[in-house]
Amino acid sequence: MTRRAHELFPHPAGRFRSTAPDPELLRAVRHGRPAAFTALVDRHWQSVRGYLGTCVADDEESDRLTGETFARAYRLARRDPPGRLPWRVQLFATARGSAVRLWRRDGAAAALTDGFRQWAAAGGAWPLNQPERLTEAYRILPAPWQTALWYAVVEQEDGELVARILGLRRRDARSLVASSLAGLRSTHVELYRRASAHRPACAPTVPSLTARAAGRPALSAASAAHLAHCPGCGDTASDLADLRGRLRRQLPVLLLGWWDGHGHRRERAAAALPAHPYAFLTQETAAPGPPASAPRARTGAAVGPSSRNTDVRASARPGLPVVQPFGHSGRRDGT
Known part of the structure; x- marks a missing residue:
């Protein structure tokens, strides 16, 4: 409410x-x-x-x-x-x-x-060595979910303040954070499913990752063996196992640079x-x-880098969000 x-x-x-x-x-x-x-x-x-x-x-x-x-x-x-x-x-x-x-x-x-x-x-x-799929999944989420995850997970703000920022009672804010995390998990898995569609060997394991996203962590022996030697599936599984920590480490640096x-x-x-x-x-x-x-x-506005509207002299990778300052003048120097 x-x-x-x-x-x-x-x-x-x-x-x-x-x-x-x-x-x-x-x-x-x-x-x-x-x-x-x-x-x-x-x-x-x-x-x-x-x-x-x-x-x-x-x-x-x-x-x-x-x-x-x-x-x-x-x-x-x-x-x-x-x-x-x-x-x-x-x-x-x-x-x-x-x-x-x-x-x-x-x-x-x-x-x-x-x-x-x-x-x-x-x-x-x-940074050019940061994985992007978790951040991309975040950007797809509805704006209230993005807001809940930023304050509650990335910044680990006090629950009362998170509730006020969201305009909710505290218990409703906790529920929104839980829903946002569930949405992030399932979106992350779906993005990986699309990215791995050209690799038939991954197809049987992706449903197992989806089950993990839904809170059912059991893996078949074949899926466990596949995770052990497939970097893509293994990284995605690691993201799901430490979703809060990985979001906290990856999202701010990809949105802000510093x-x-x-x-x-x-x-x-x-x-x-x-x-x-x-x-x-x-x-x-x-x-x-x-x-x-x-x-x-x-x-x-949050925009991607271009020759006319970038935020620093060395821009982010194509496709990554670049958050512009208030009153941004279009200079390429972080101002």
Whole structure:
């Protein structure tokens, strides 16, 4: 059961909370209700600040770039409808672009973490040795399932926060996460079935993988022997056996390029919300904005790489998603 965006209620320090899902709050912002954005900031600030903490070594600079990320997000929310991917993924892409601009501007003097500096100096390349089928299965899922899996599995967020982001009661959110995982399993197996259709030797084993996806792990002796010597079937079976862990390791780096999962969890846990009211939001709400019917600009959609619209100087492999920052200008430098 979802709740309505108008059900914002005061919270300590003058903040507002809402049980409405993120897309509904973003639509409320688009229709002139900036208070809805404060609820979004409260949900996502610490994680975005944690992501920037894996890019930028200076705390004050990380705080400043976090505010800049949300200012860009607010401007886009006033103009454009929500996208399909989880909103936080696009916040991370925007934060990453801000850190890349800092590196381009200040070079060796930029207060960056060693890992991010090396990644940026190498061209911000997406990894070329990561398997793709699990990520492709994720992209096929309905948007609510993608959202549930990102927050509950990839980021391992607190269950109460996941429920608020989804606009559900906590028990309903848990049920949605379970359904999303089941859908991911079956979609992953179906993609593999299609990819292996030209290999007759795999055909008898694929139903066994489907049974595993449905929670029935028993394998025939012939299927077990086939898994032992077939890399494709063996990898798919390993994905199914550790679906949460593999999704957590593979998806962020393929969507974002830069990802330090352990560092992000550490930095997120240490991050604190800034004082309210948010300075960046006060400035943004004081400025006149475009009407809701303003033309849609070329910004934060999730798109594949092309010669005109790529996110970093070294682009991802063809067919992989490239998540663009809010306010993306089409430059090939991560900004």
